[in-house]
Amino acid sequence: AQSVTQLDSQVPVFEEAPVELRCNYSSSVSVYLFWYVQYPNQGLQLLLKYLSGSTLVKGINGFEAEFNKSQTSFHLRKPSVHISDTAEYFCAVFSGGYQKVTFGTGTKLQVIP
Amino acid sequence: EPEVTQTPSHQVTQMGQEVILRCVPISNHLYFYWYRQILGQKVEFLVSFYNNEISEKSEIFDDQFSVERPDGSNFTLKIRSTKLEDSAMYFCASSAAVTYEQYFGPGTRLTVT
Numbered sequence A: 001a002q003s004v005t006q007l008d009s010q011v012p013v014f015e016e017a018p019v020e021l022r023c024n025y026s027s028s029v030s031v032y033l034f035w036y037v038q039y040p041n042q043g044l045q046l047l048l049k050y051l052s053g054s055t056l057v058k059g060i061n062g063f064e065a066e067f068n069k070s071q072t073s074f075h076l077r078k079p080s081v082h083i084s085d086t087a088e089y090f091c092a093v094f095s096g097g098y099q100k101v102t103f104g105t106g107t108k109l110q111v112i113p
Numbered sequence B: 001e002p003e004v005t006q007t008p009s010h011q012v013t014q015m016g017q018e019v020i021l022r023c024v025p026i027s028n029h030l031y032f033y034w035y036r037q038i039l040g041q042k043v044e045f046l047v048s049f050y051n052n053e054i055s056e057k058s059e060i061f062d063d064q065f066s067v068e069r070p071d072g073s074n075f076t077l078k079i080r081s082t083k084l085e086d087s088a089m090y091f092c093a094s095s096a097a098v099t100y101e102q103y104f105g106p107g108t109r110l111t112v113t
Helices: none
Strands: A003-005 A010-014 A019-021 A024-026 A032-038 A045-050 A056-058 A064-068 A073-078 A087-095 A100-103 A107-112 B005-007 B010-013 B019-024 B031-037 B043-050 B053-057 B065-068 B075-079 B088-095 B108-112
Touching (some): A003 A087, A003 A100, A019 A107, A024 A073, A073 A087, A100 B031, B010 B019, B019 B108, B043 B075, B075 B088
Antiparallel strands (some): A032 A045, A032 A087, A056 A064, A064 A073, A087 A100, A087 A107, B019 B075, B031 B043, B031 B088, B043 B053
16 A cells, blocks of 8 residues: 655744655555645645656755655755745655555645745 | 646535536546545545546445546546535546556536535
8 A cells, every 4th residue: 555644734934944844655666756735725736746866856936855765755845935835735655556646634834924 | 738627617516416527638648537635635536547447446436426538538527416525626637657647637626515
């Protein structure tokens, strides 16, 4: 089976401060990993993805994530957040053997002015 | 860049009514999926579809649900007799192959009253 754990349901952070949103996964086969952002009442927007290659992945809006196979983690980081980053962030894992993307429970990022 | 589209963006229906949600996957993709997200919860897999057959489904996808690819471009999700608890955002996704990443549509918000 594959699963995703996002331990932090809410993360408040001051504007221009750095942030890290944590994600751990489990899967018995090789995986693809994703971070999606969801603004209120909107759909899912892909922030970044890890398919293979370099373990440091850069995405849109200044976000990046690092794939760590030994720790089965894929934490999302941004060095300086803006008010507009306030949204919910979902980590997701896909492995071909299961034919489906499994999402974490989401982390609400609240940027405080 | 090609994208998955979904119509309508918002559907309101009365309990017990049938509803059909429509999706147009990316044109050269062969695998199609439906997910749903109940308000405030995580995104959950419903069903995957390939070669005009369901290839995997979750326990949520009971006899009230069905999927169809009625022509070469559309992929539909039908709920025969809607219940209040079917109110959710429904996302369609498609992929070129089962081991490839899935591309998500913007979602249809279904409200059952």
